[in-house]
Structures are given as structure tokens and as C-alpha cells.
Amino acid sequence: MTKTVNVNNEIGIQKAVIAWSQQPDVRSKWPELAMLYHIPNEGKRTGRQGQALHDAGLKRGVPDLCLPVARGGYHGLYIELKTEKGRPSESQKWWLEHLNLQGYFATVCHGYDNTIRMLEWYLGMKEADDGKR
Numbered sequence: 001m002t003k004t005v006n007v008n009n010e011i012g013i014q015k016a017v018i019a020w021s022q023q024p025d026v027r028s029k030w031p032e033l034a035m036l037y038h039i040p041n042e043g044k045r046t047g048r049q050g051q052a053l054h055d056a057g058l059k060r061g062v063p064d065l066c067l068p069v070a071r072g073g074y075h076g077l078y079i080e081l082k083t084e085k086g087r088p089s090e091s092q093k094w095w096l097e098h099l100n101l102q103g104y105f106a107t108v109c110h111g112y113d114n115t116i117r118m119l120e121w122y123l124g125m126k127e128a129d130d131g132k133r
Helices: 010-021 024-029 031-035 047-055 090-101 111-124
Strands: 065-067 077-082 105-110
Touching: 010 024, 010 077, 010 111, 024 031, 031 065, 031 111, 065 111, 077 090, 077 111, 090 105, 105 111
Parallel strands: 077 105
Antiparallel strands: 065 077
């Protein structure tokens, strides 16, 4: 059962999703959520900091959340998290398309409830489903 979270920014939604994933009743149902992690791709940085991260491999547009757990023929789940009205950038669309082509389930989720439903749906698939959905 999900709750409604009244946050109007992506980081607030993301924090709420991570908090949900760490609840004992949720974690006992899906222990794989221990592997859910955030890809720190956002934020303001100085030119020097941005260049250093770029040189170290940071890529613009990589989705916000990754769950490296195979389900339903997919290698793992990537989520680009947006507010209810948010839209993915061109670089985010590029990453989602290419991750899907590589056998991941990569998608945009708008808001807390949509993200929780996606995680529950994905984890509810059998580990070795014959076909992708």
C-alpha cells in the first residue's frame, strides 16, 4: 500500500521512494530493494567540479534510480524520476532509449505513487519470464 507524498521536487520524491524501500515490511517482501541506488547526476557545481566529474565519467542524462535486479527478461530497472509535470530532457530520452535497447527496463516515473507502482510491478515479475512486457 502506498501513501501520497506531497513533494513538488524530484529530490523530495526520490528521498521518499528510498525511505519507502527501506521500510521493514517492504524490505521483507522485496529484499532486492537493498540494491536500489541513486545515480548522483544532478546539482549545481562549479566549472572545475563539473569538469572533474565529467573526466571521471559522469554522463548527462543518466536516469536517477537503478535497481540492478533481473526480472521478466530484463537485466535491471532504471527510473528517470520527474515531478507530475516534469518532462525528460533530450539526453535523458537518449539514455532511456539506449538502456531499453540493451535489455534493461528504463522508464520515466512521474511522482511518488507512480514510482512505487513501477517498483512493485517490476519486482512482481518472475525472475525468468519468457517474454518482455
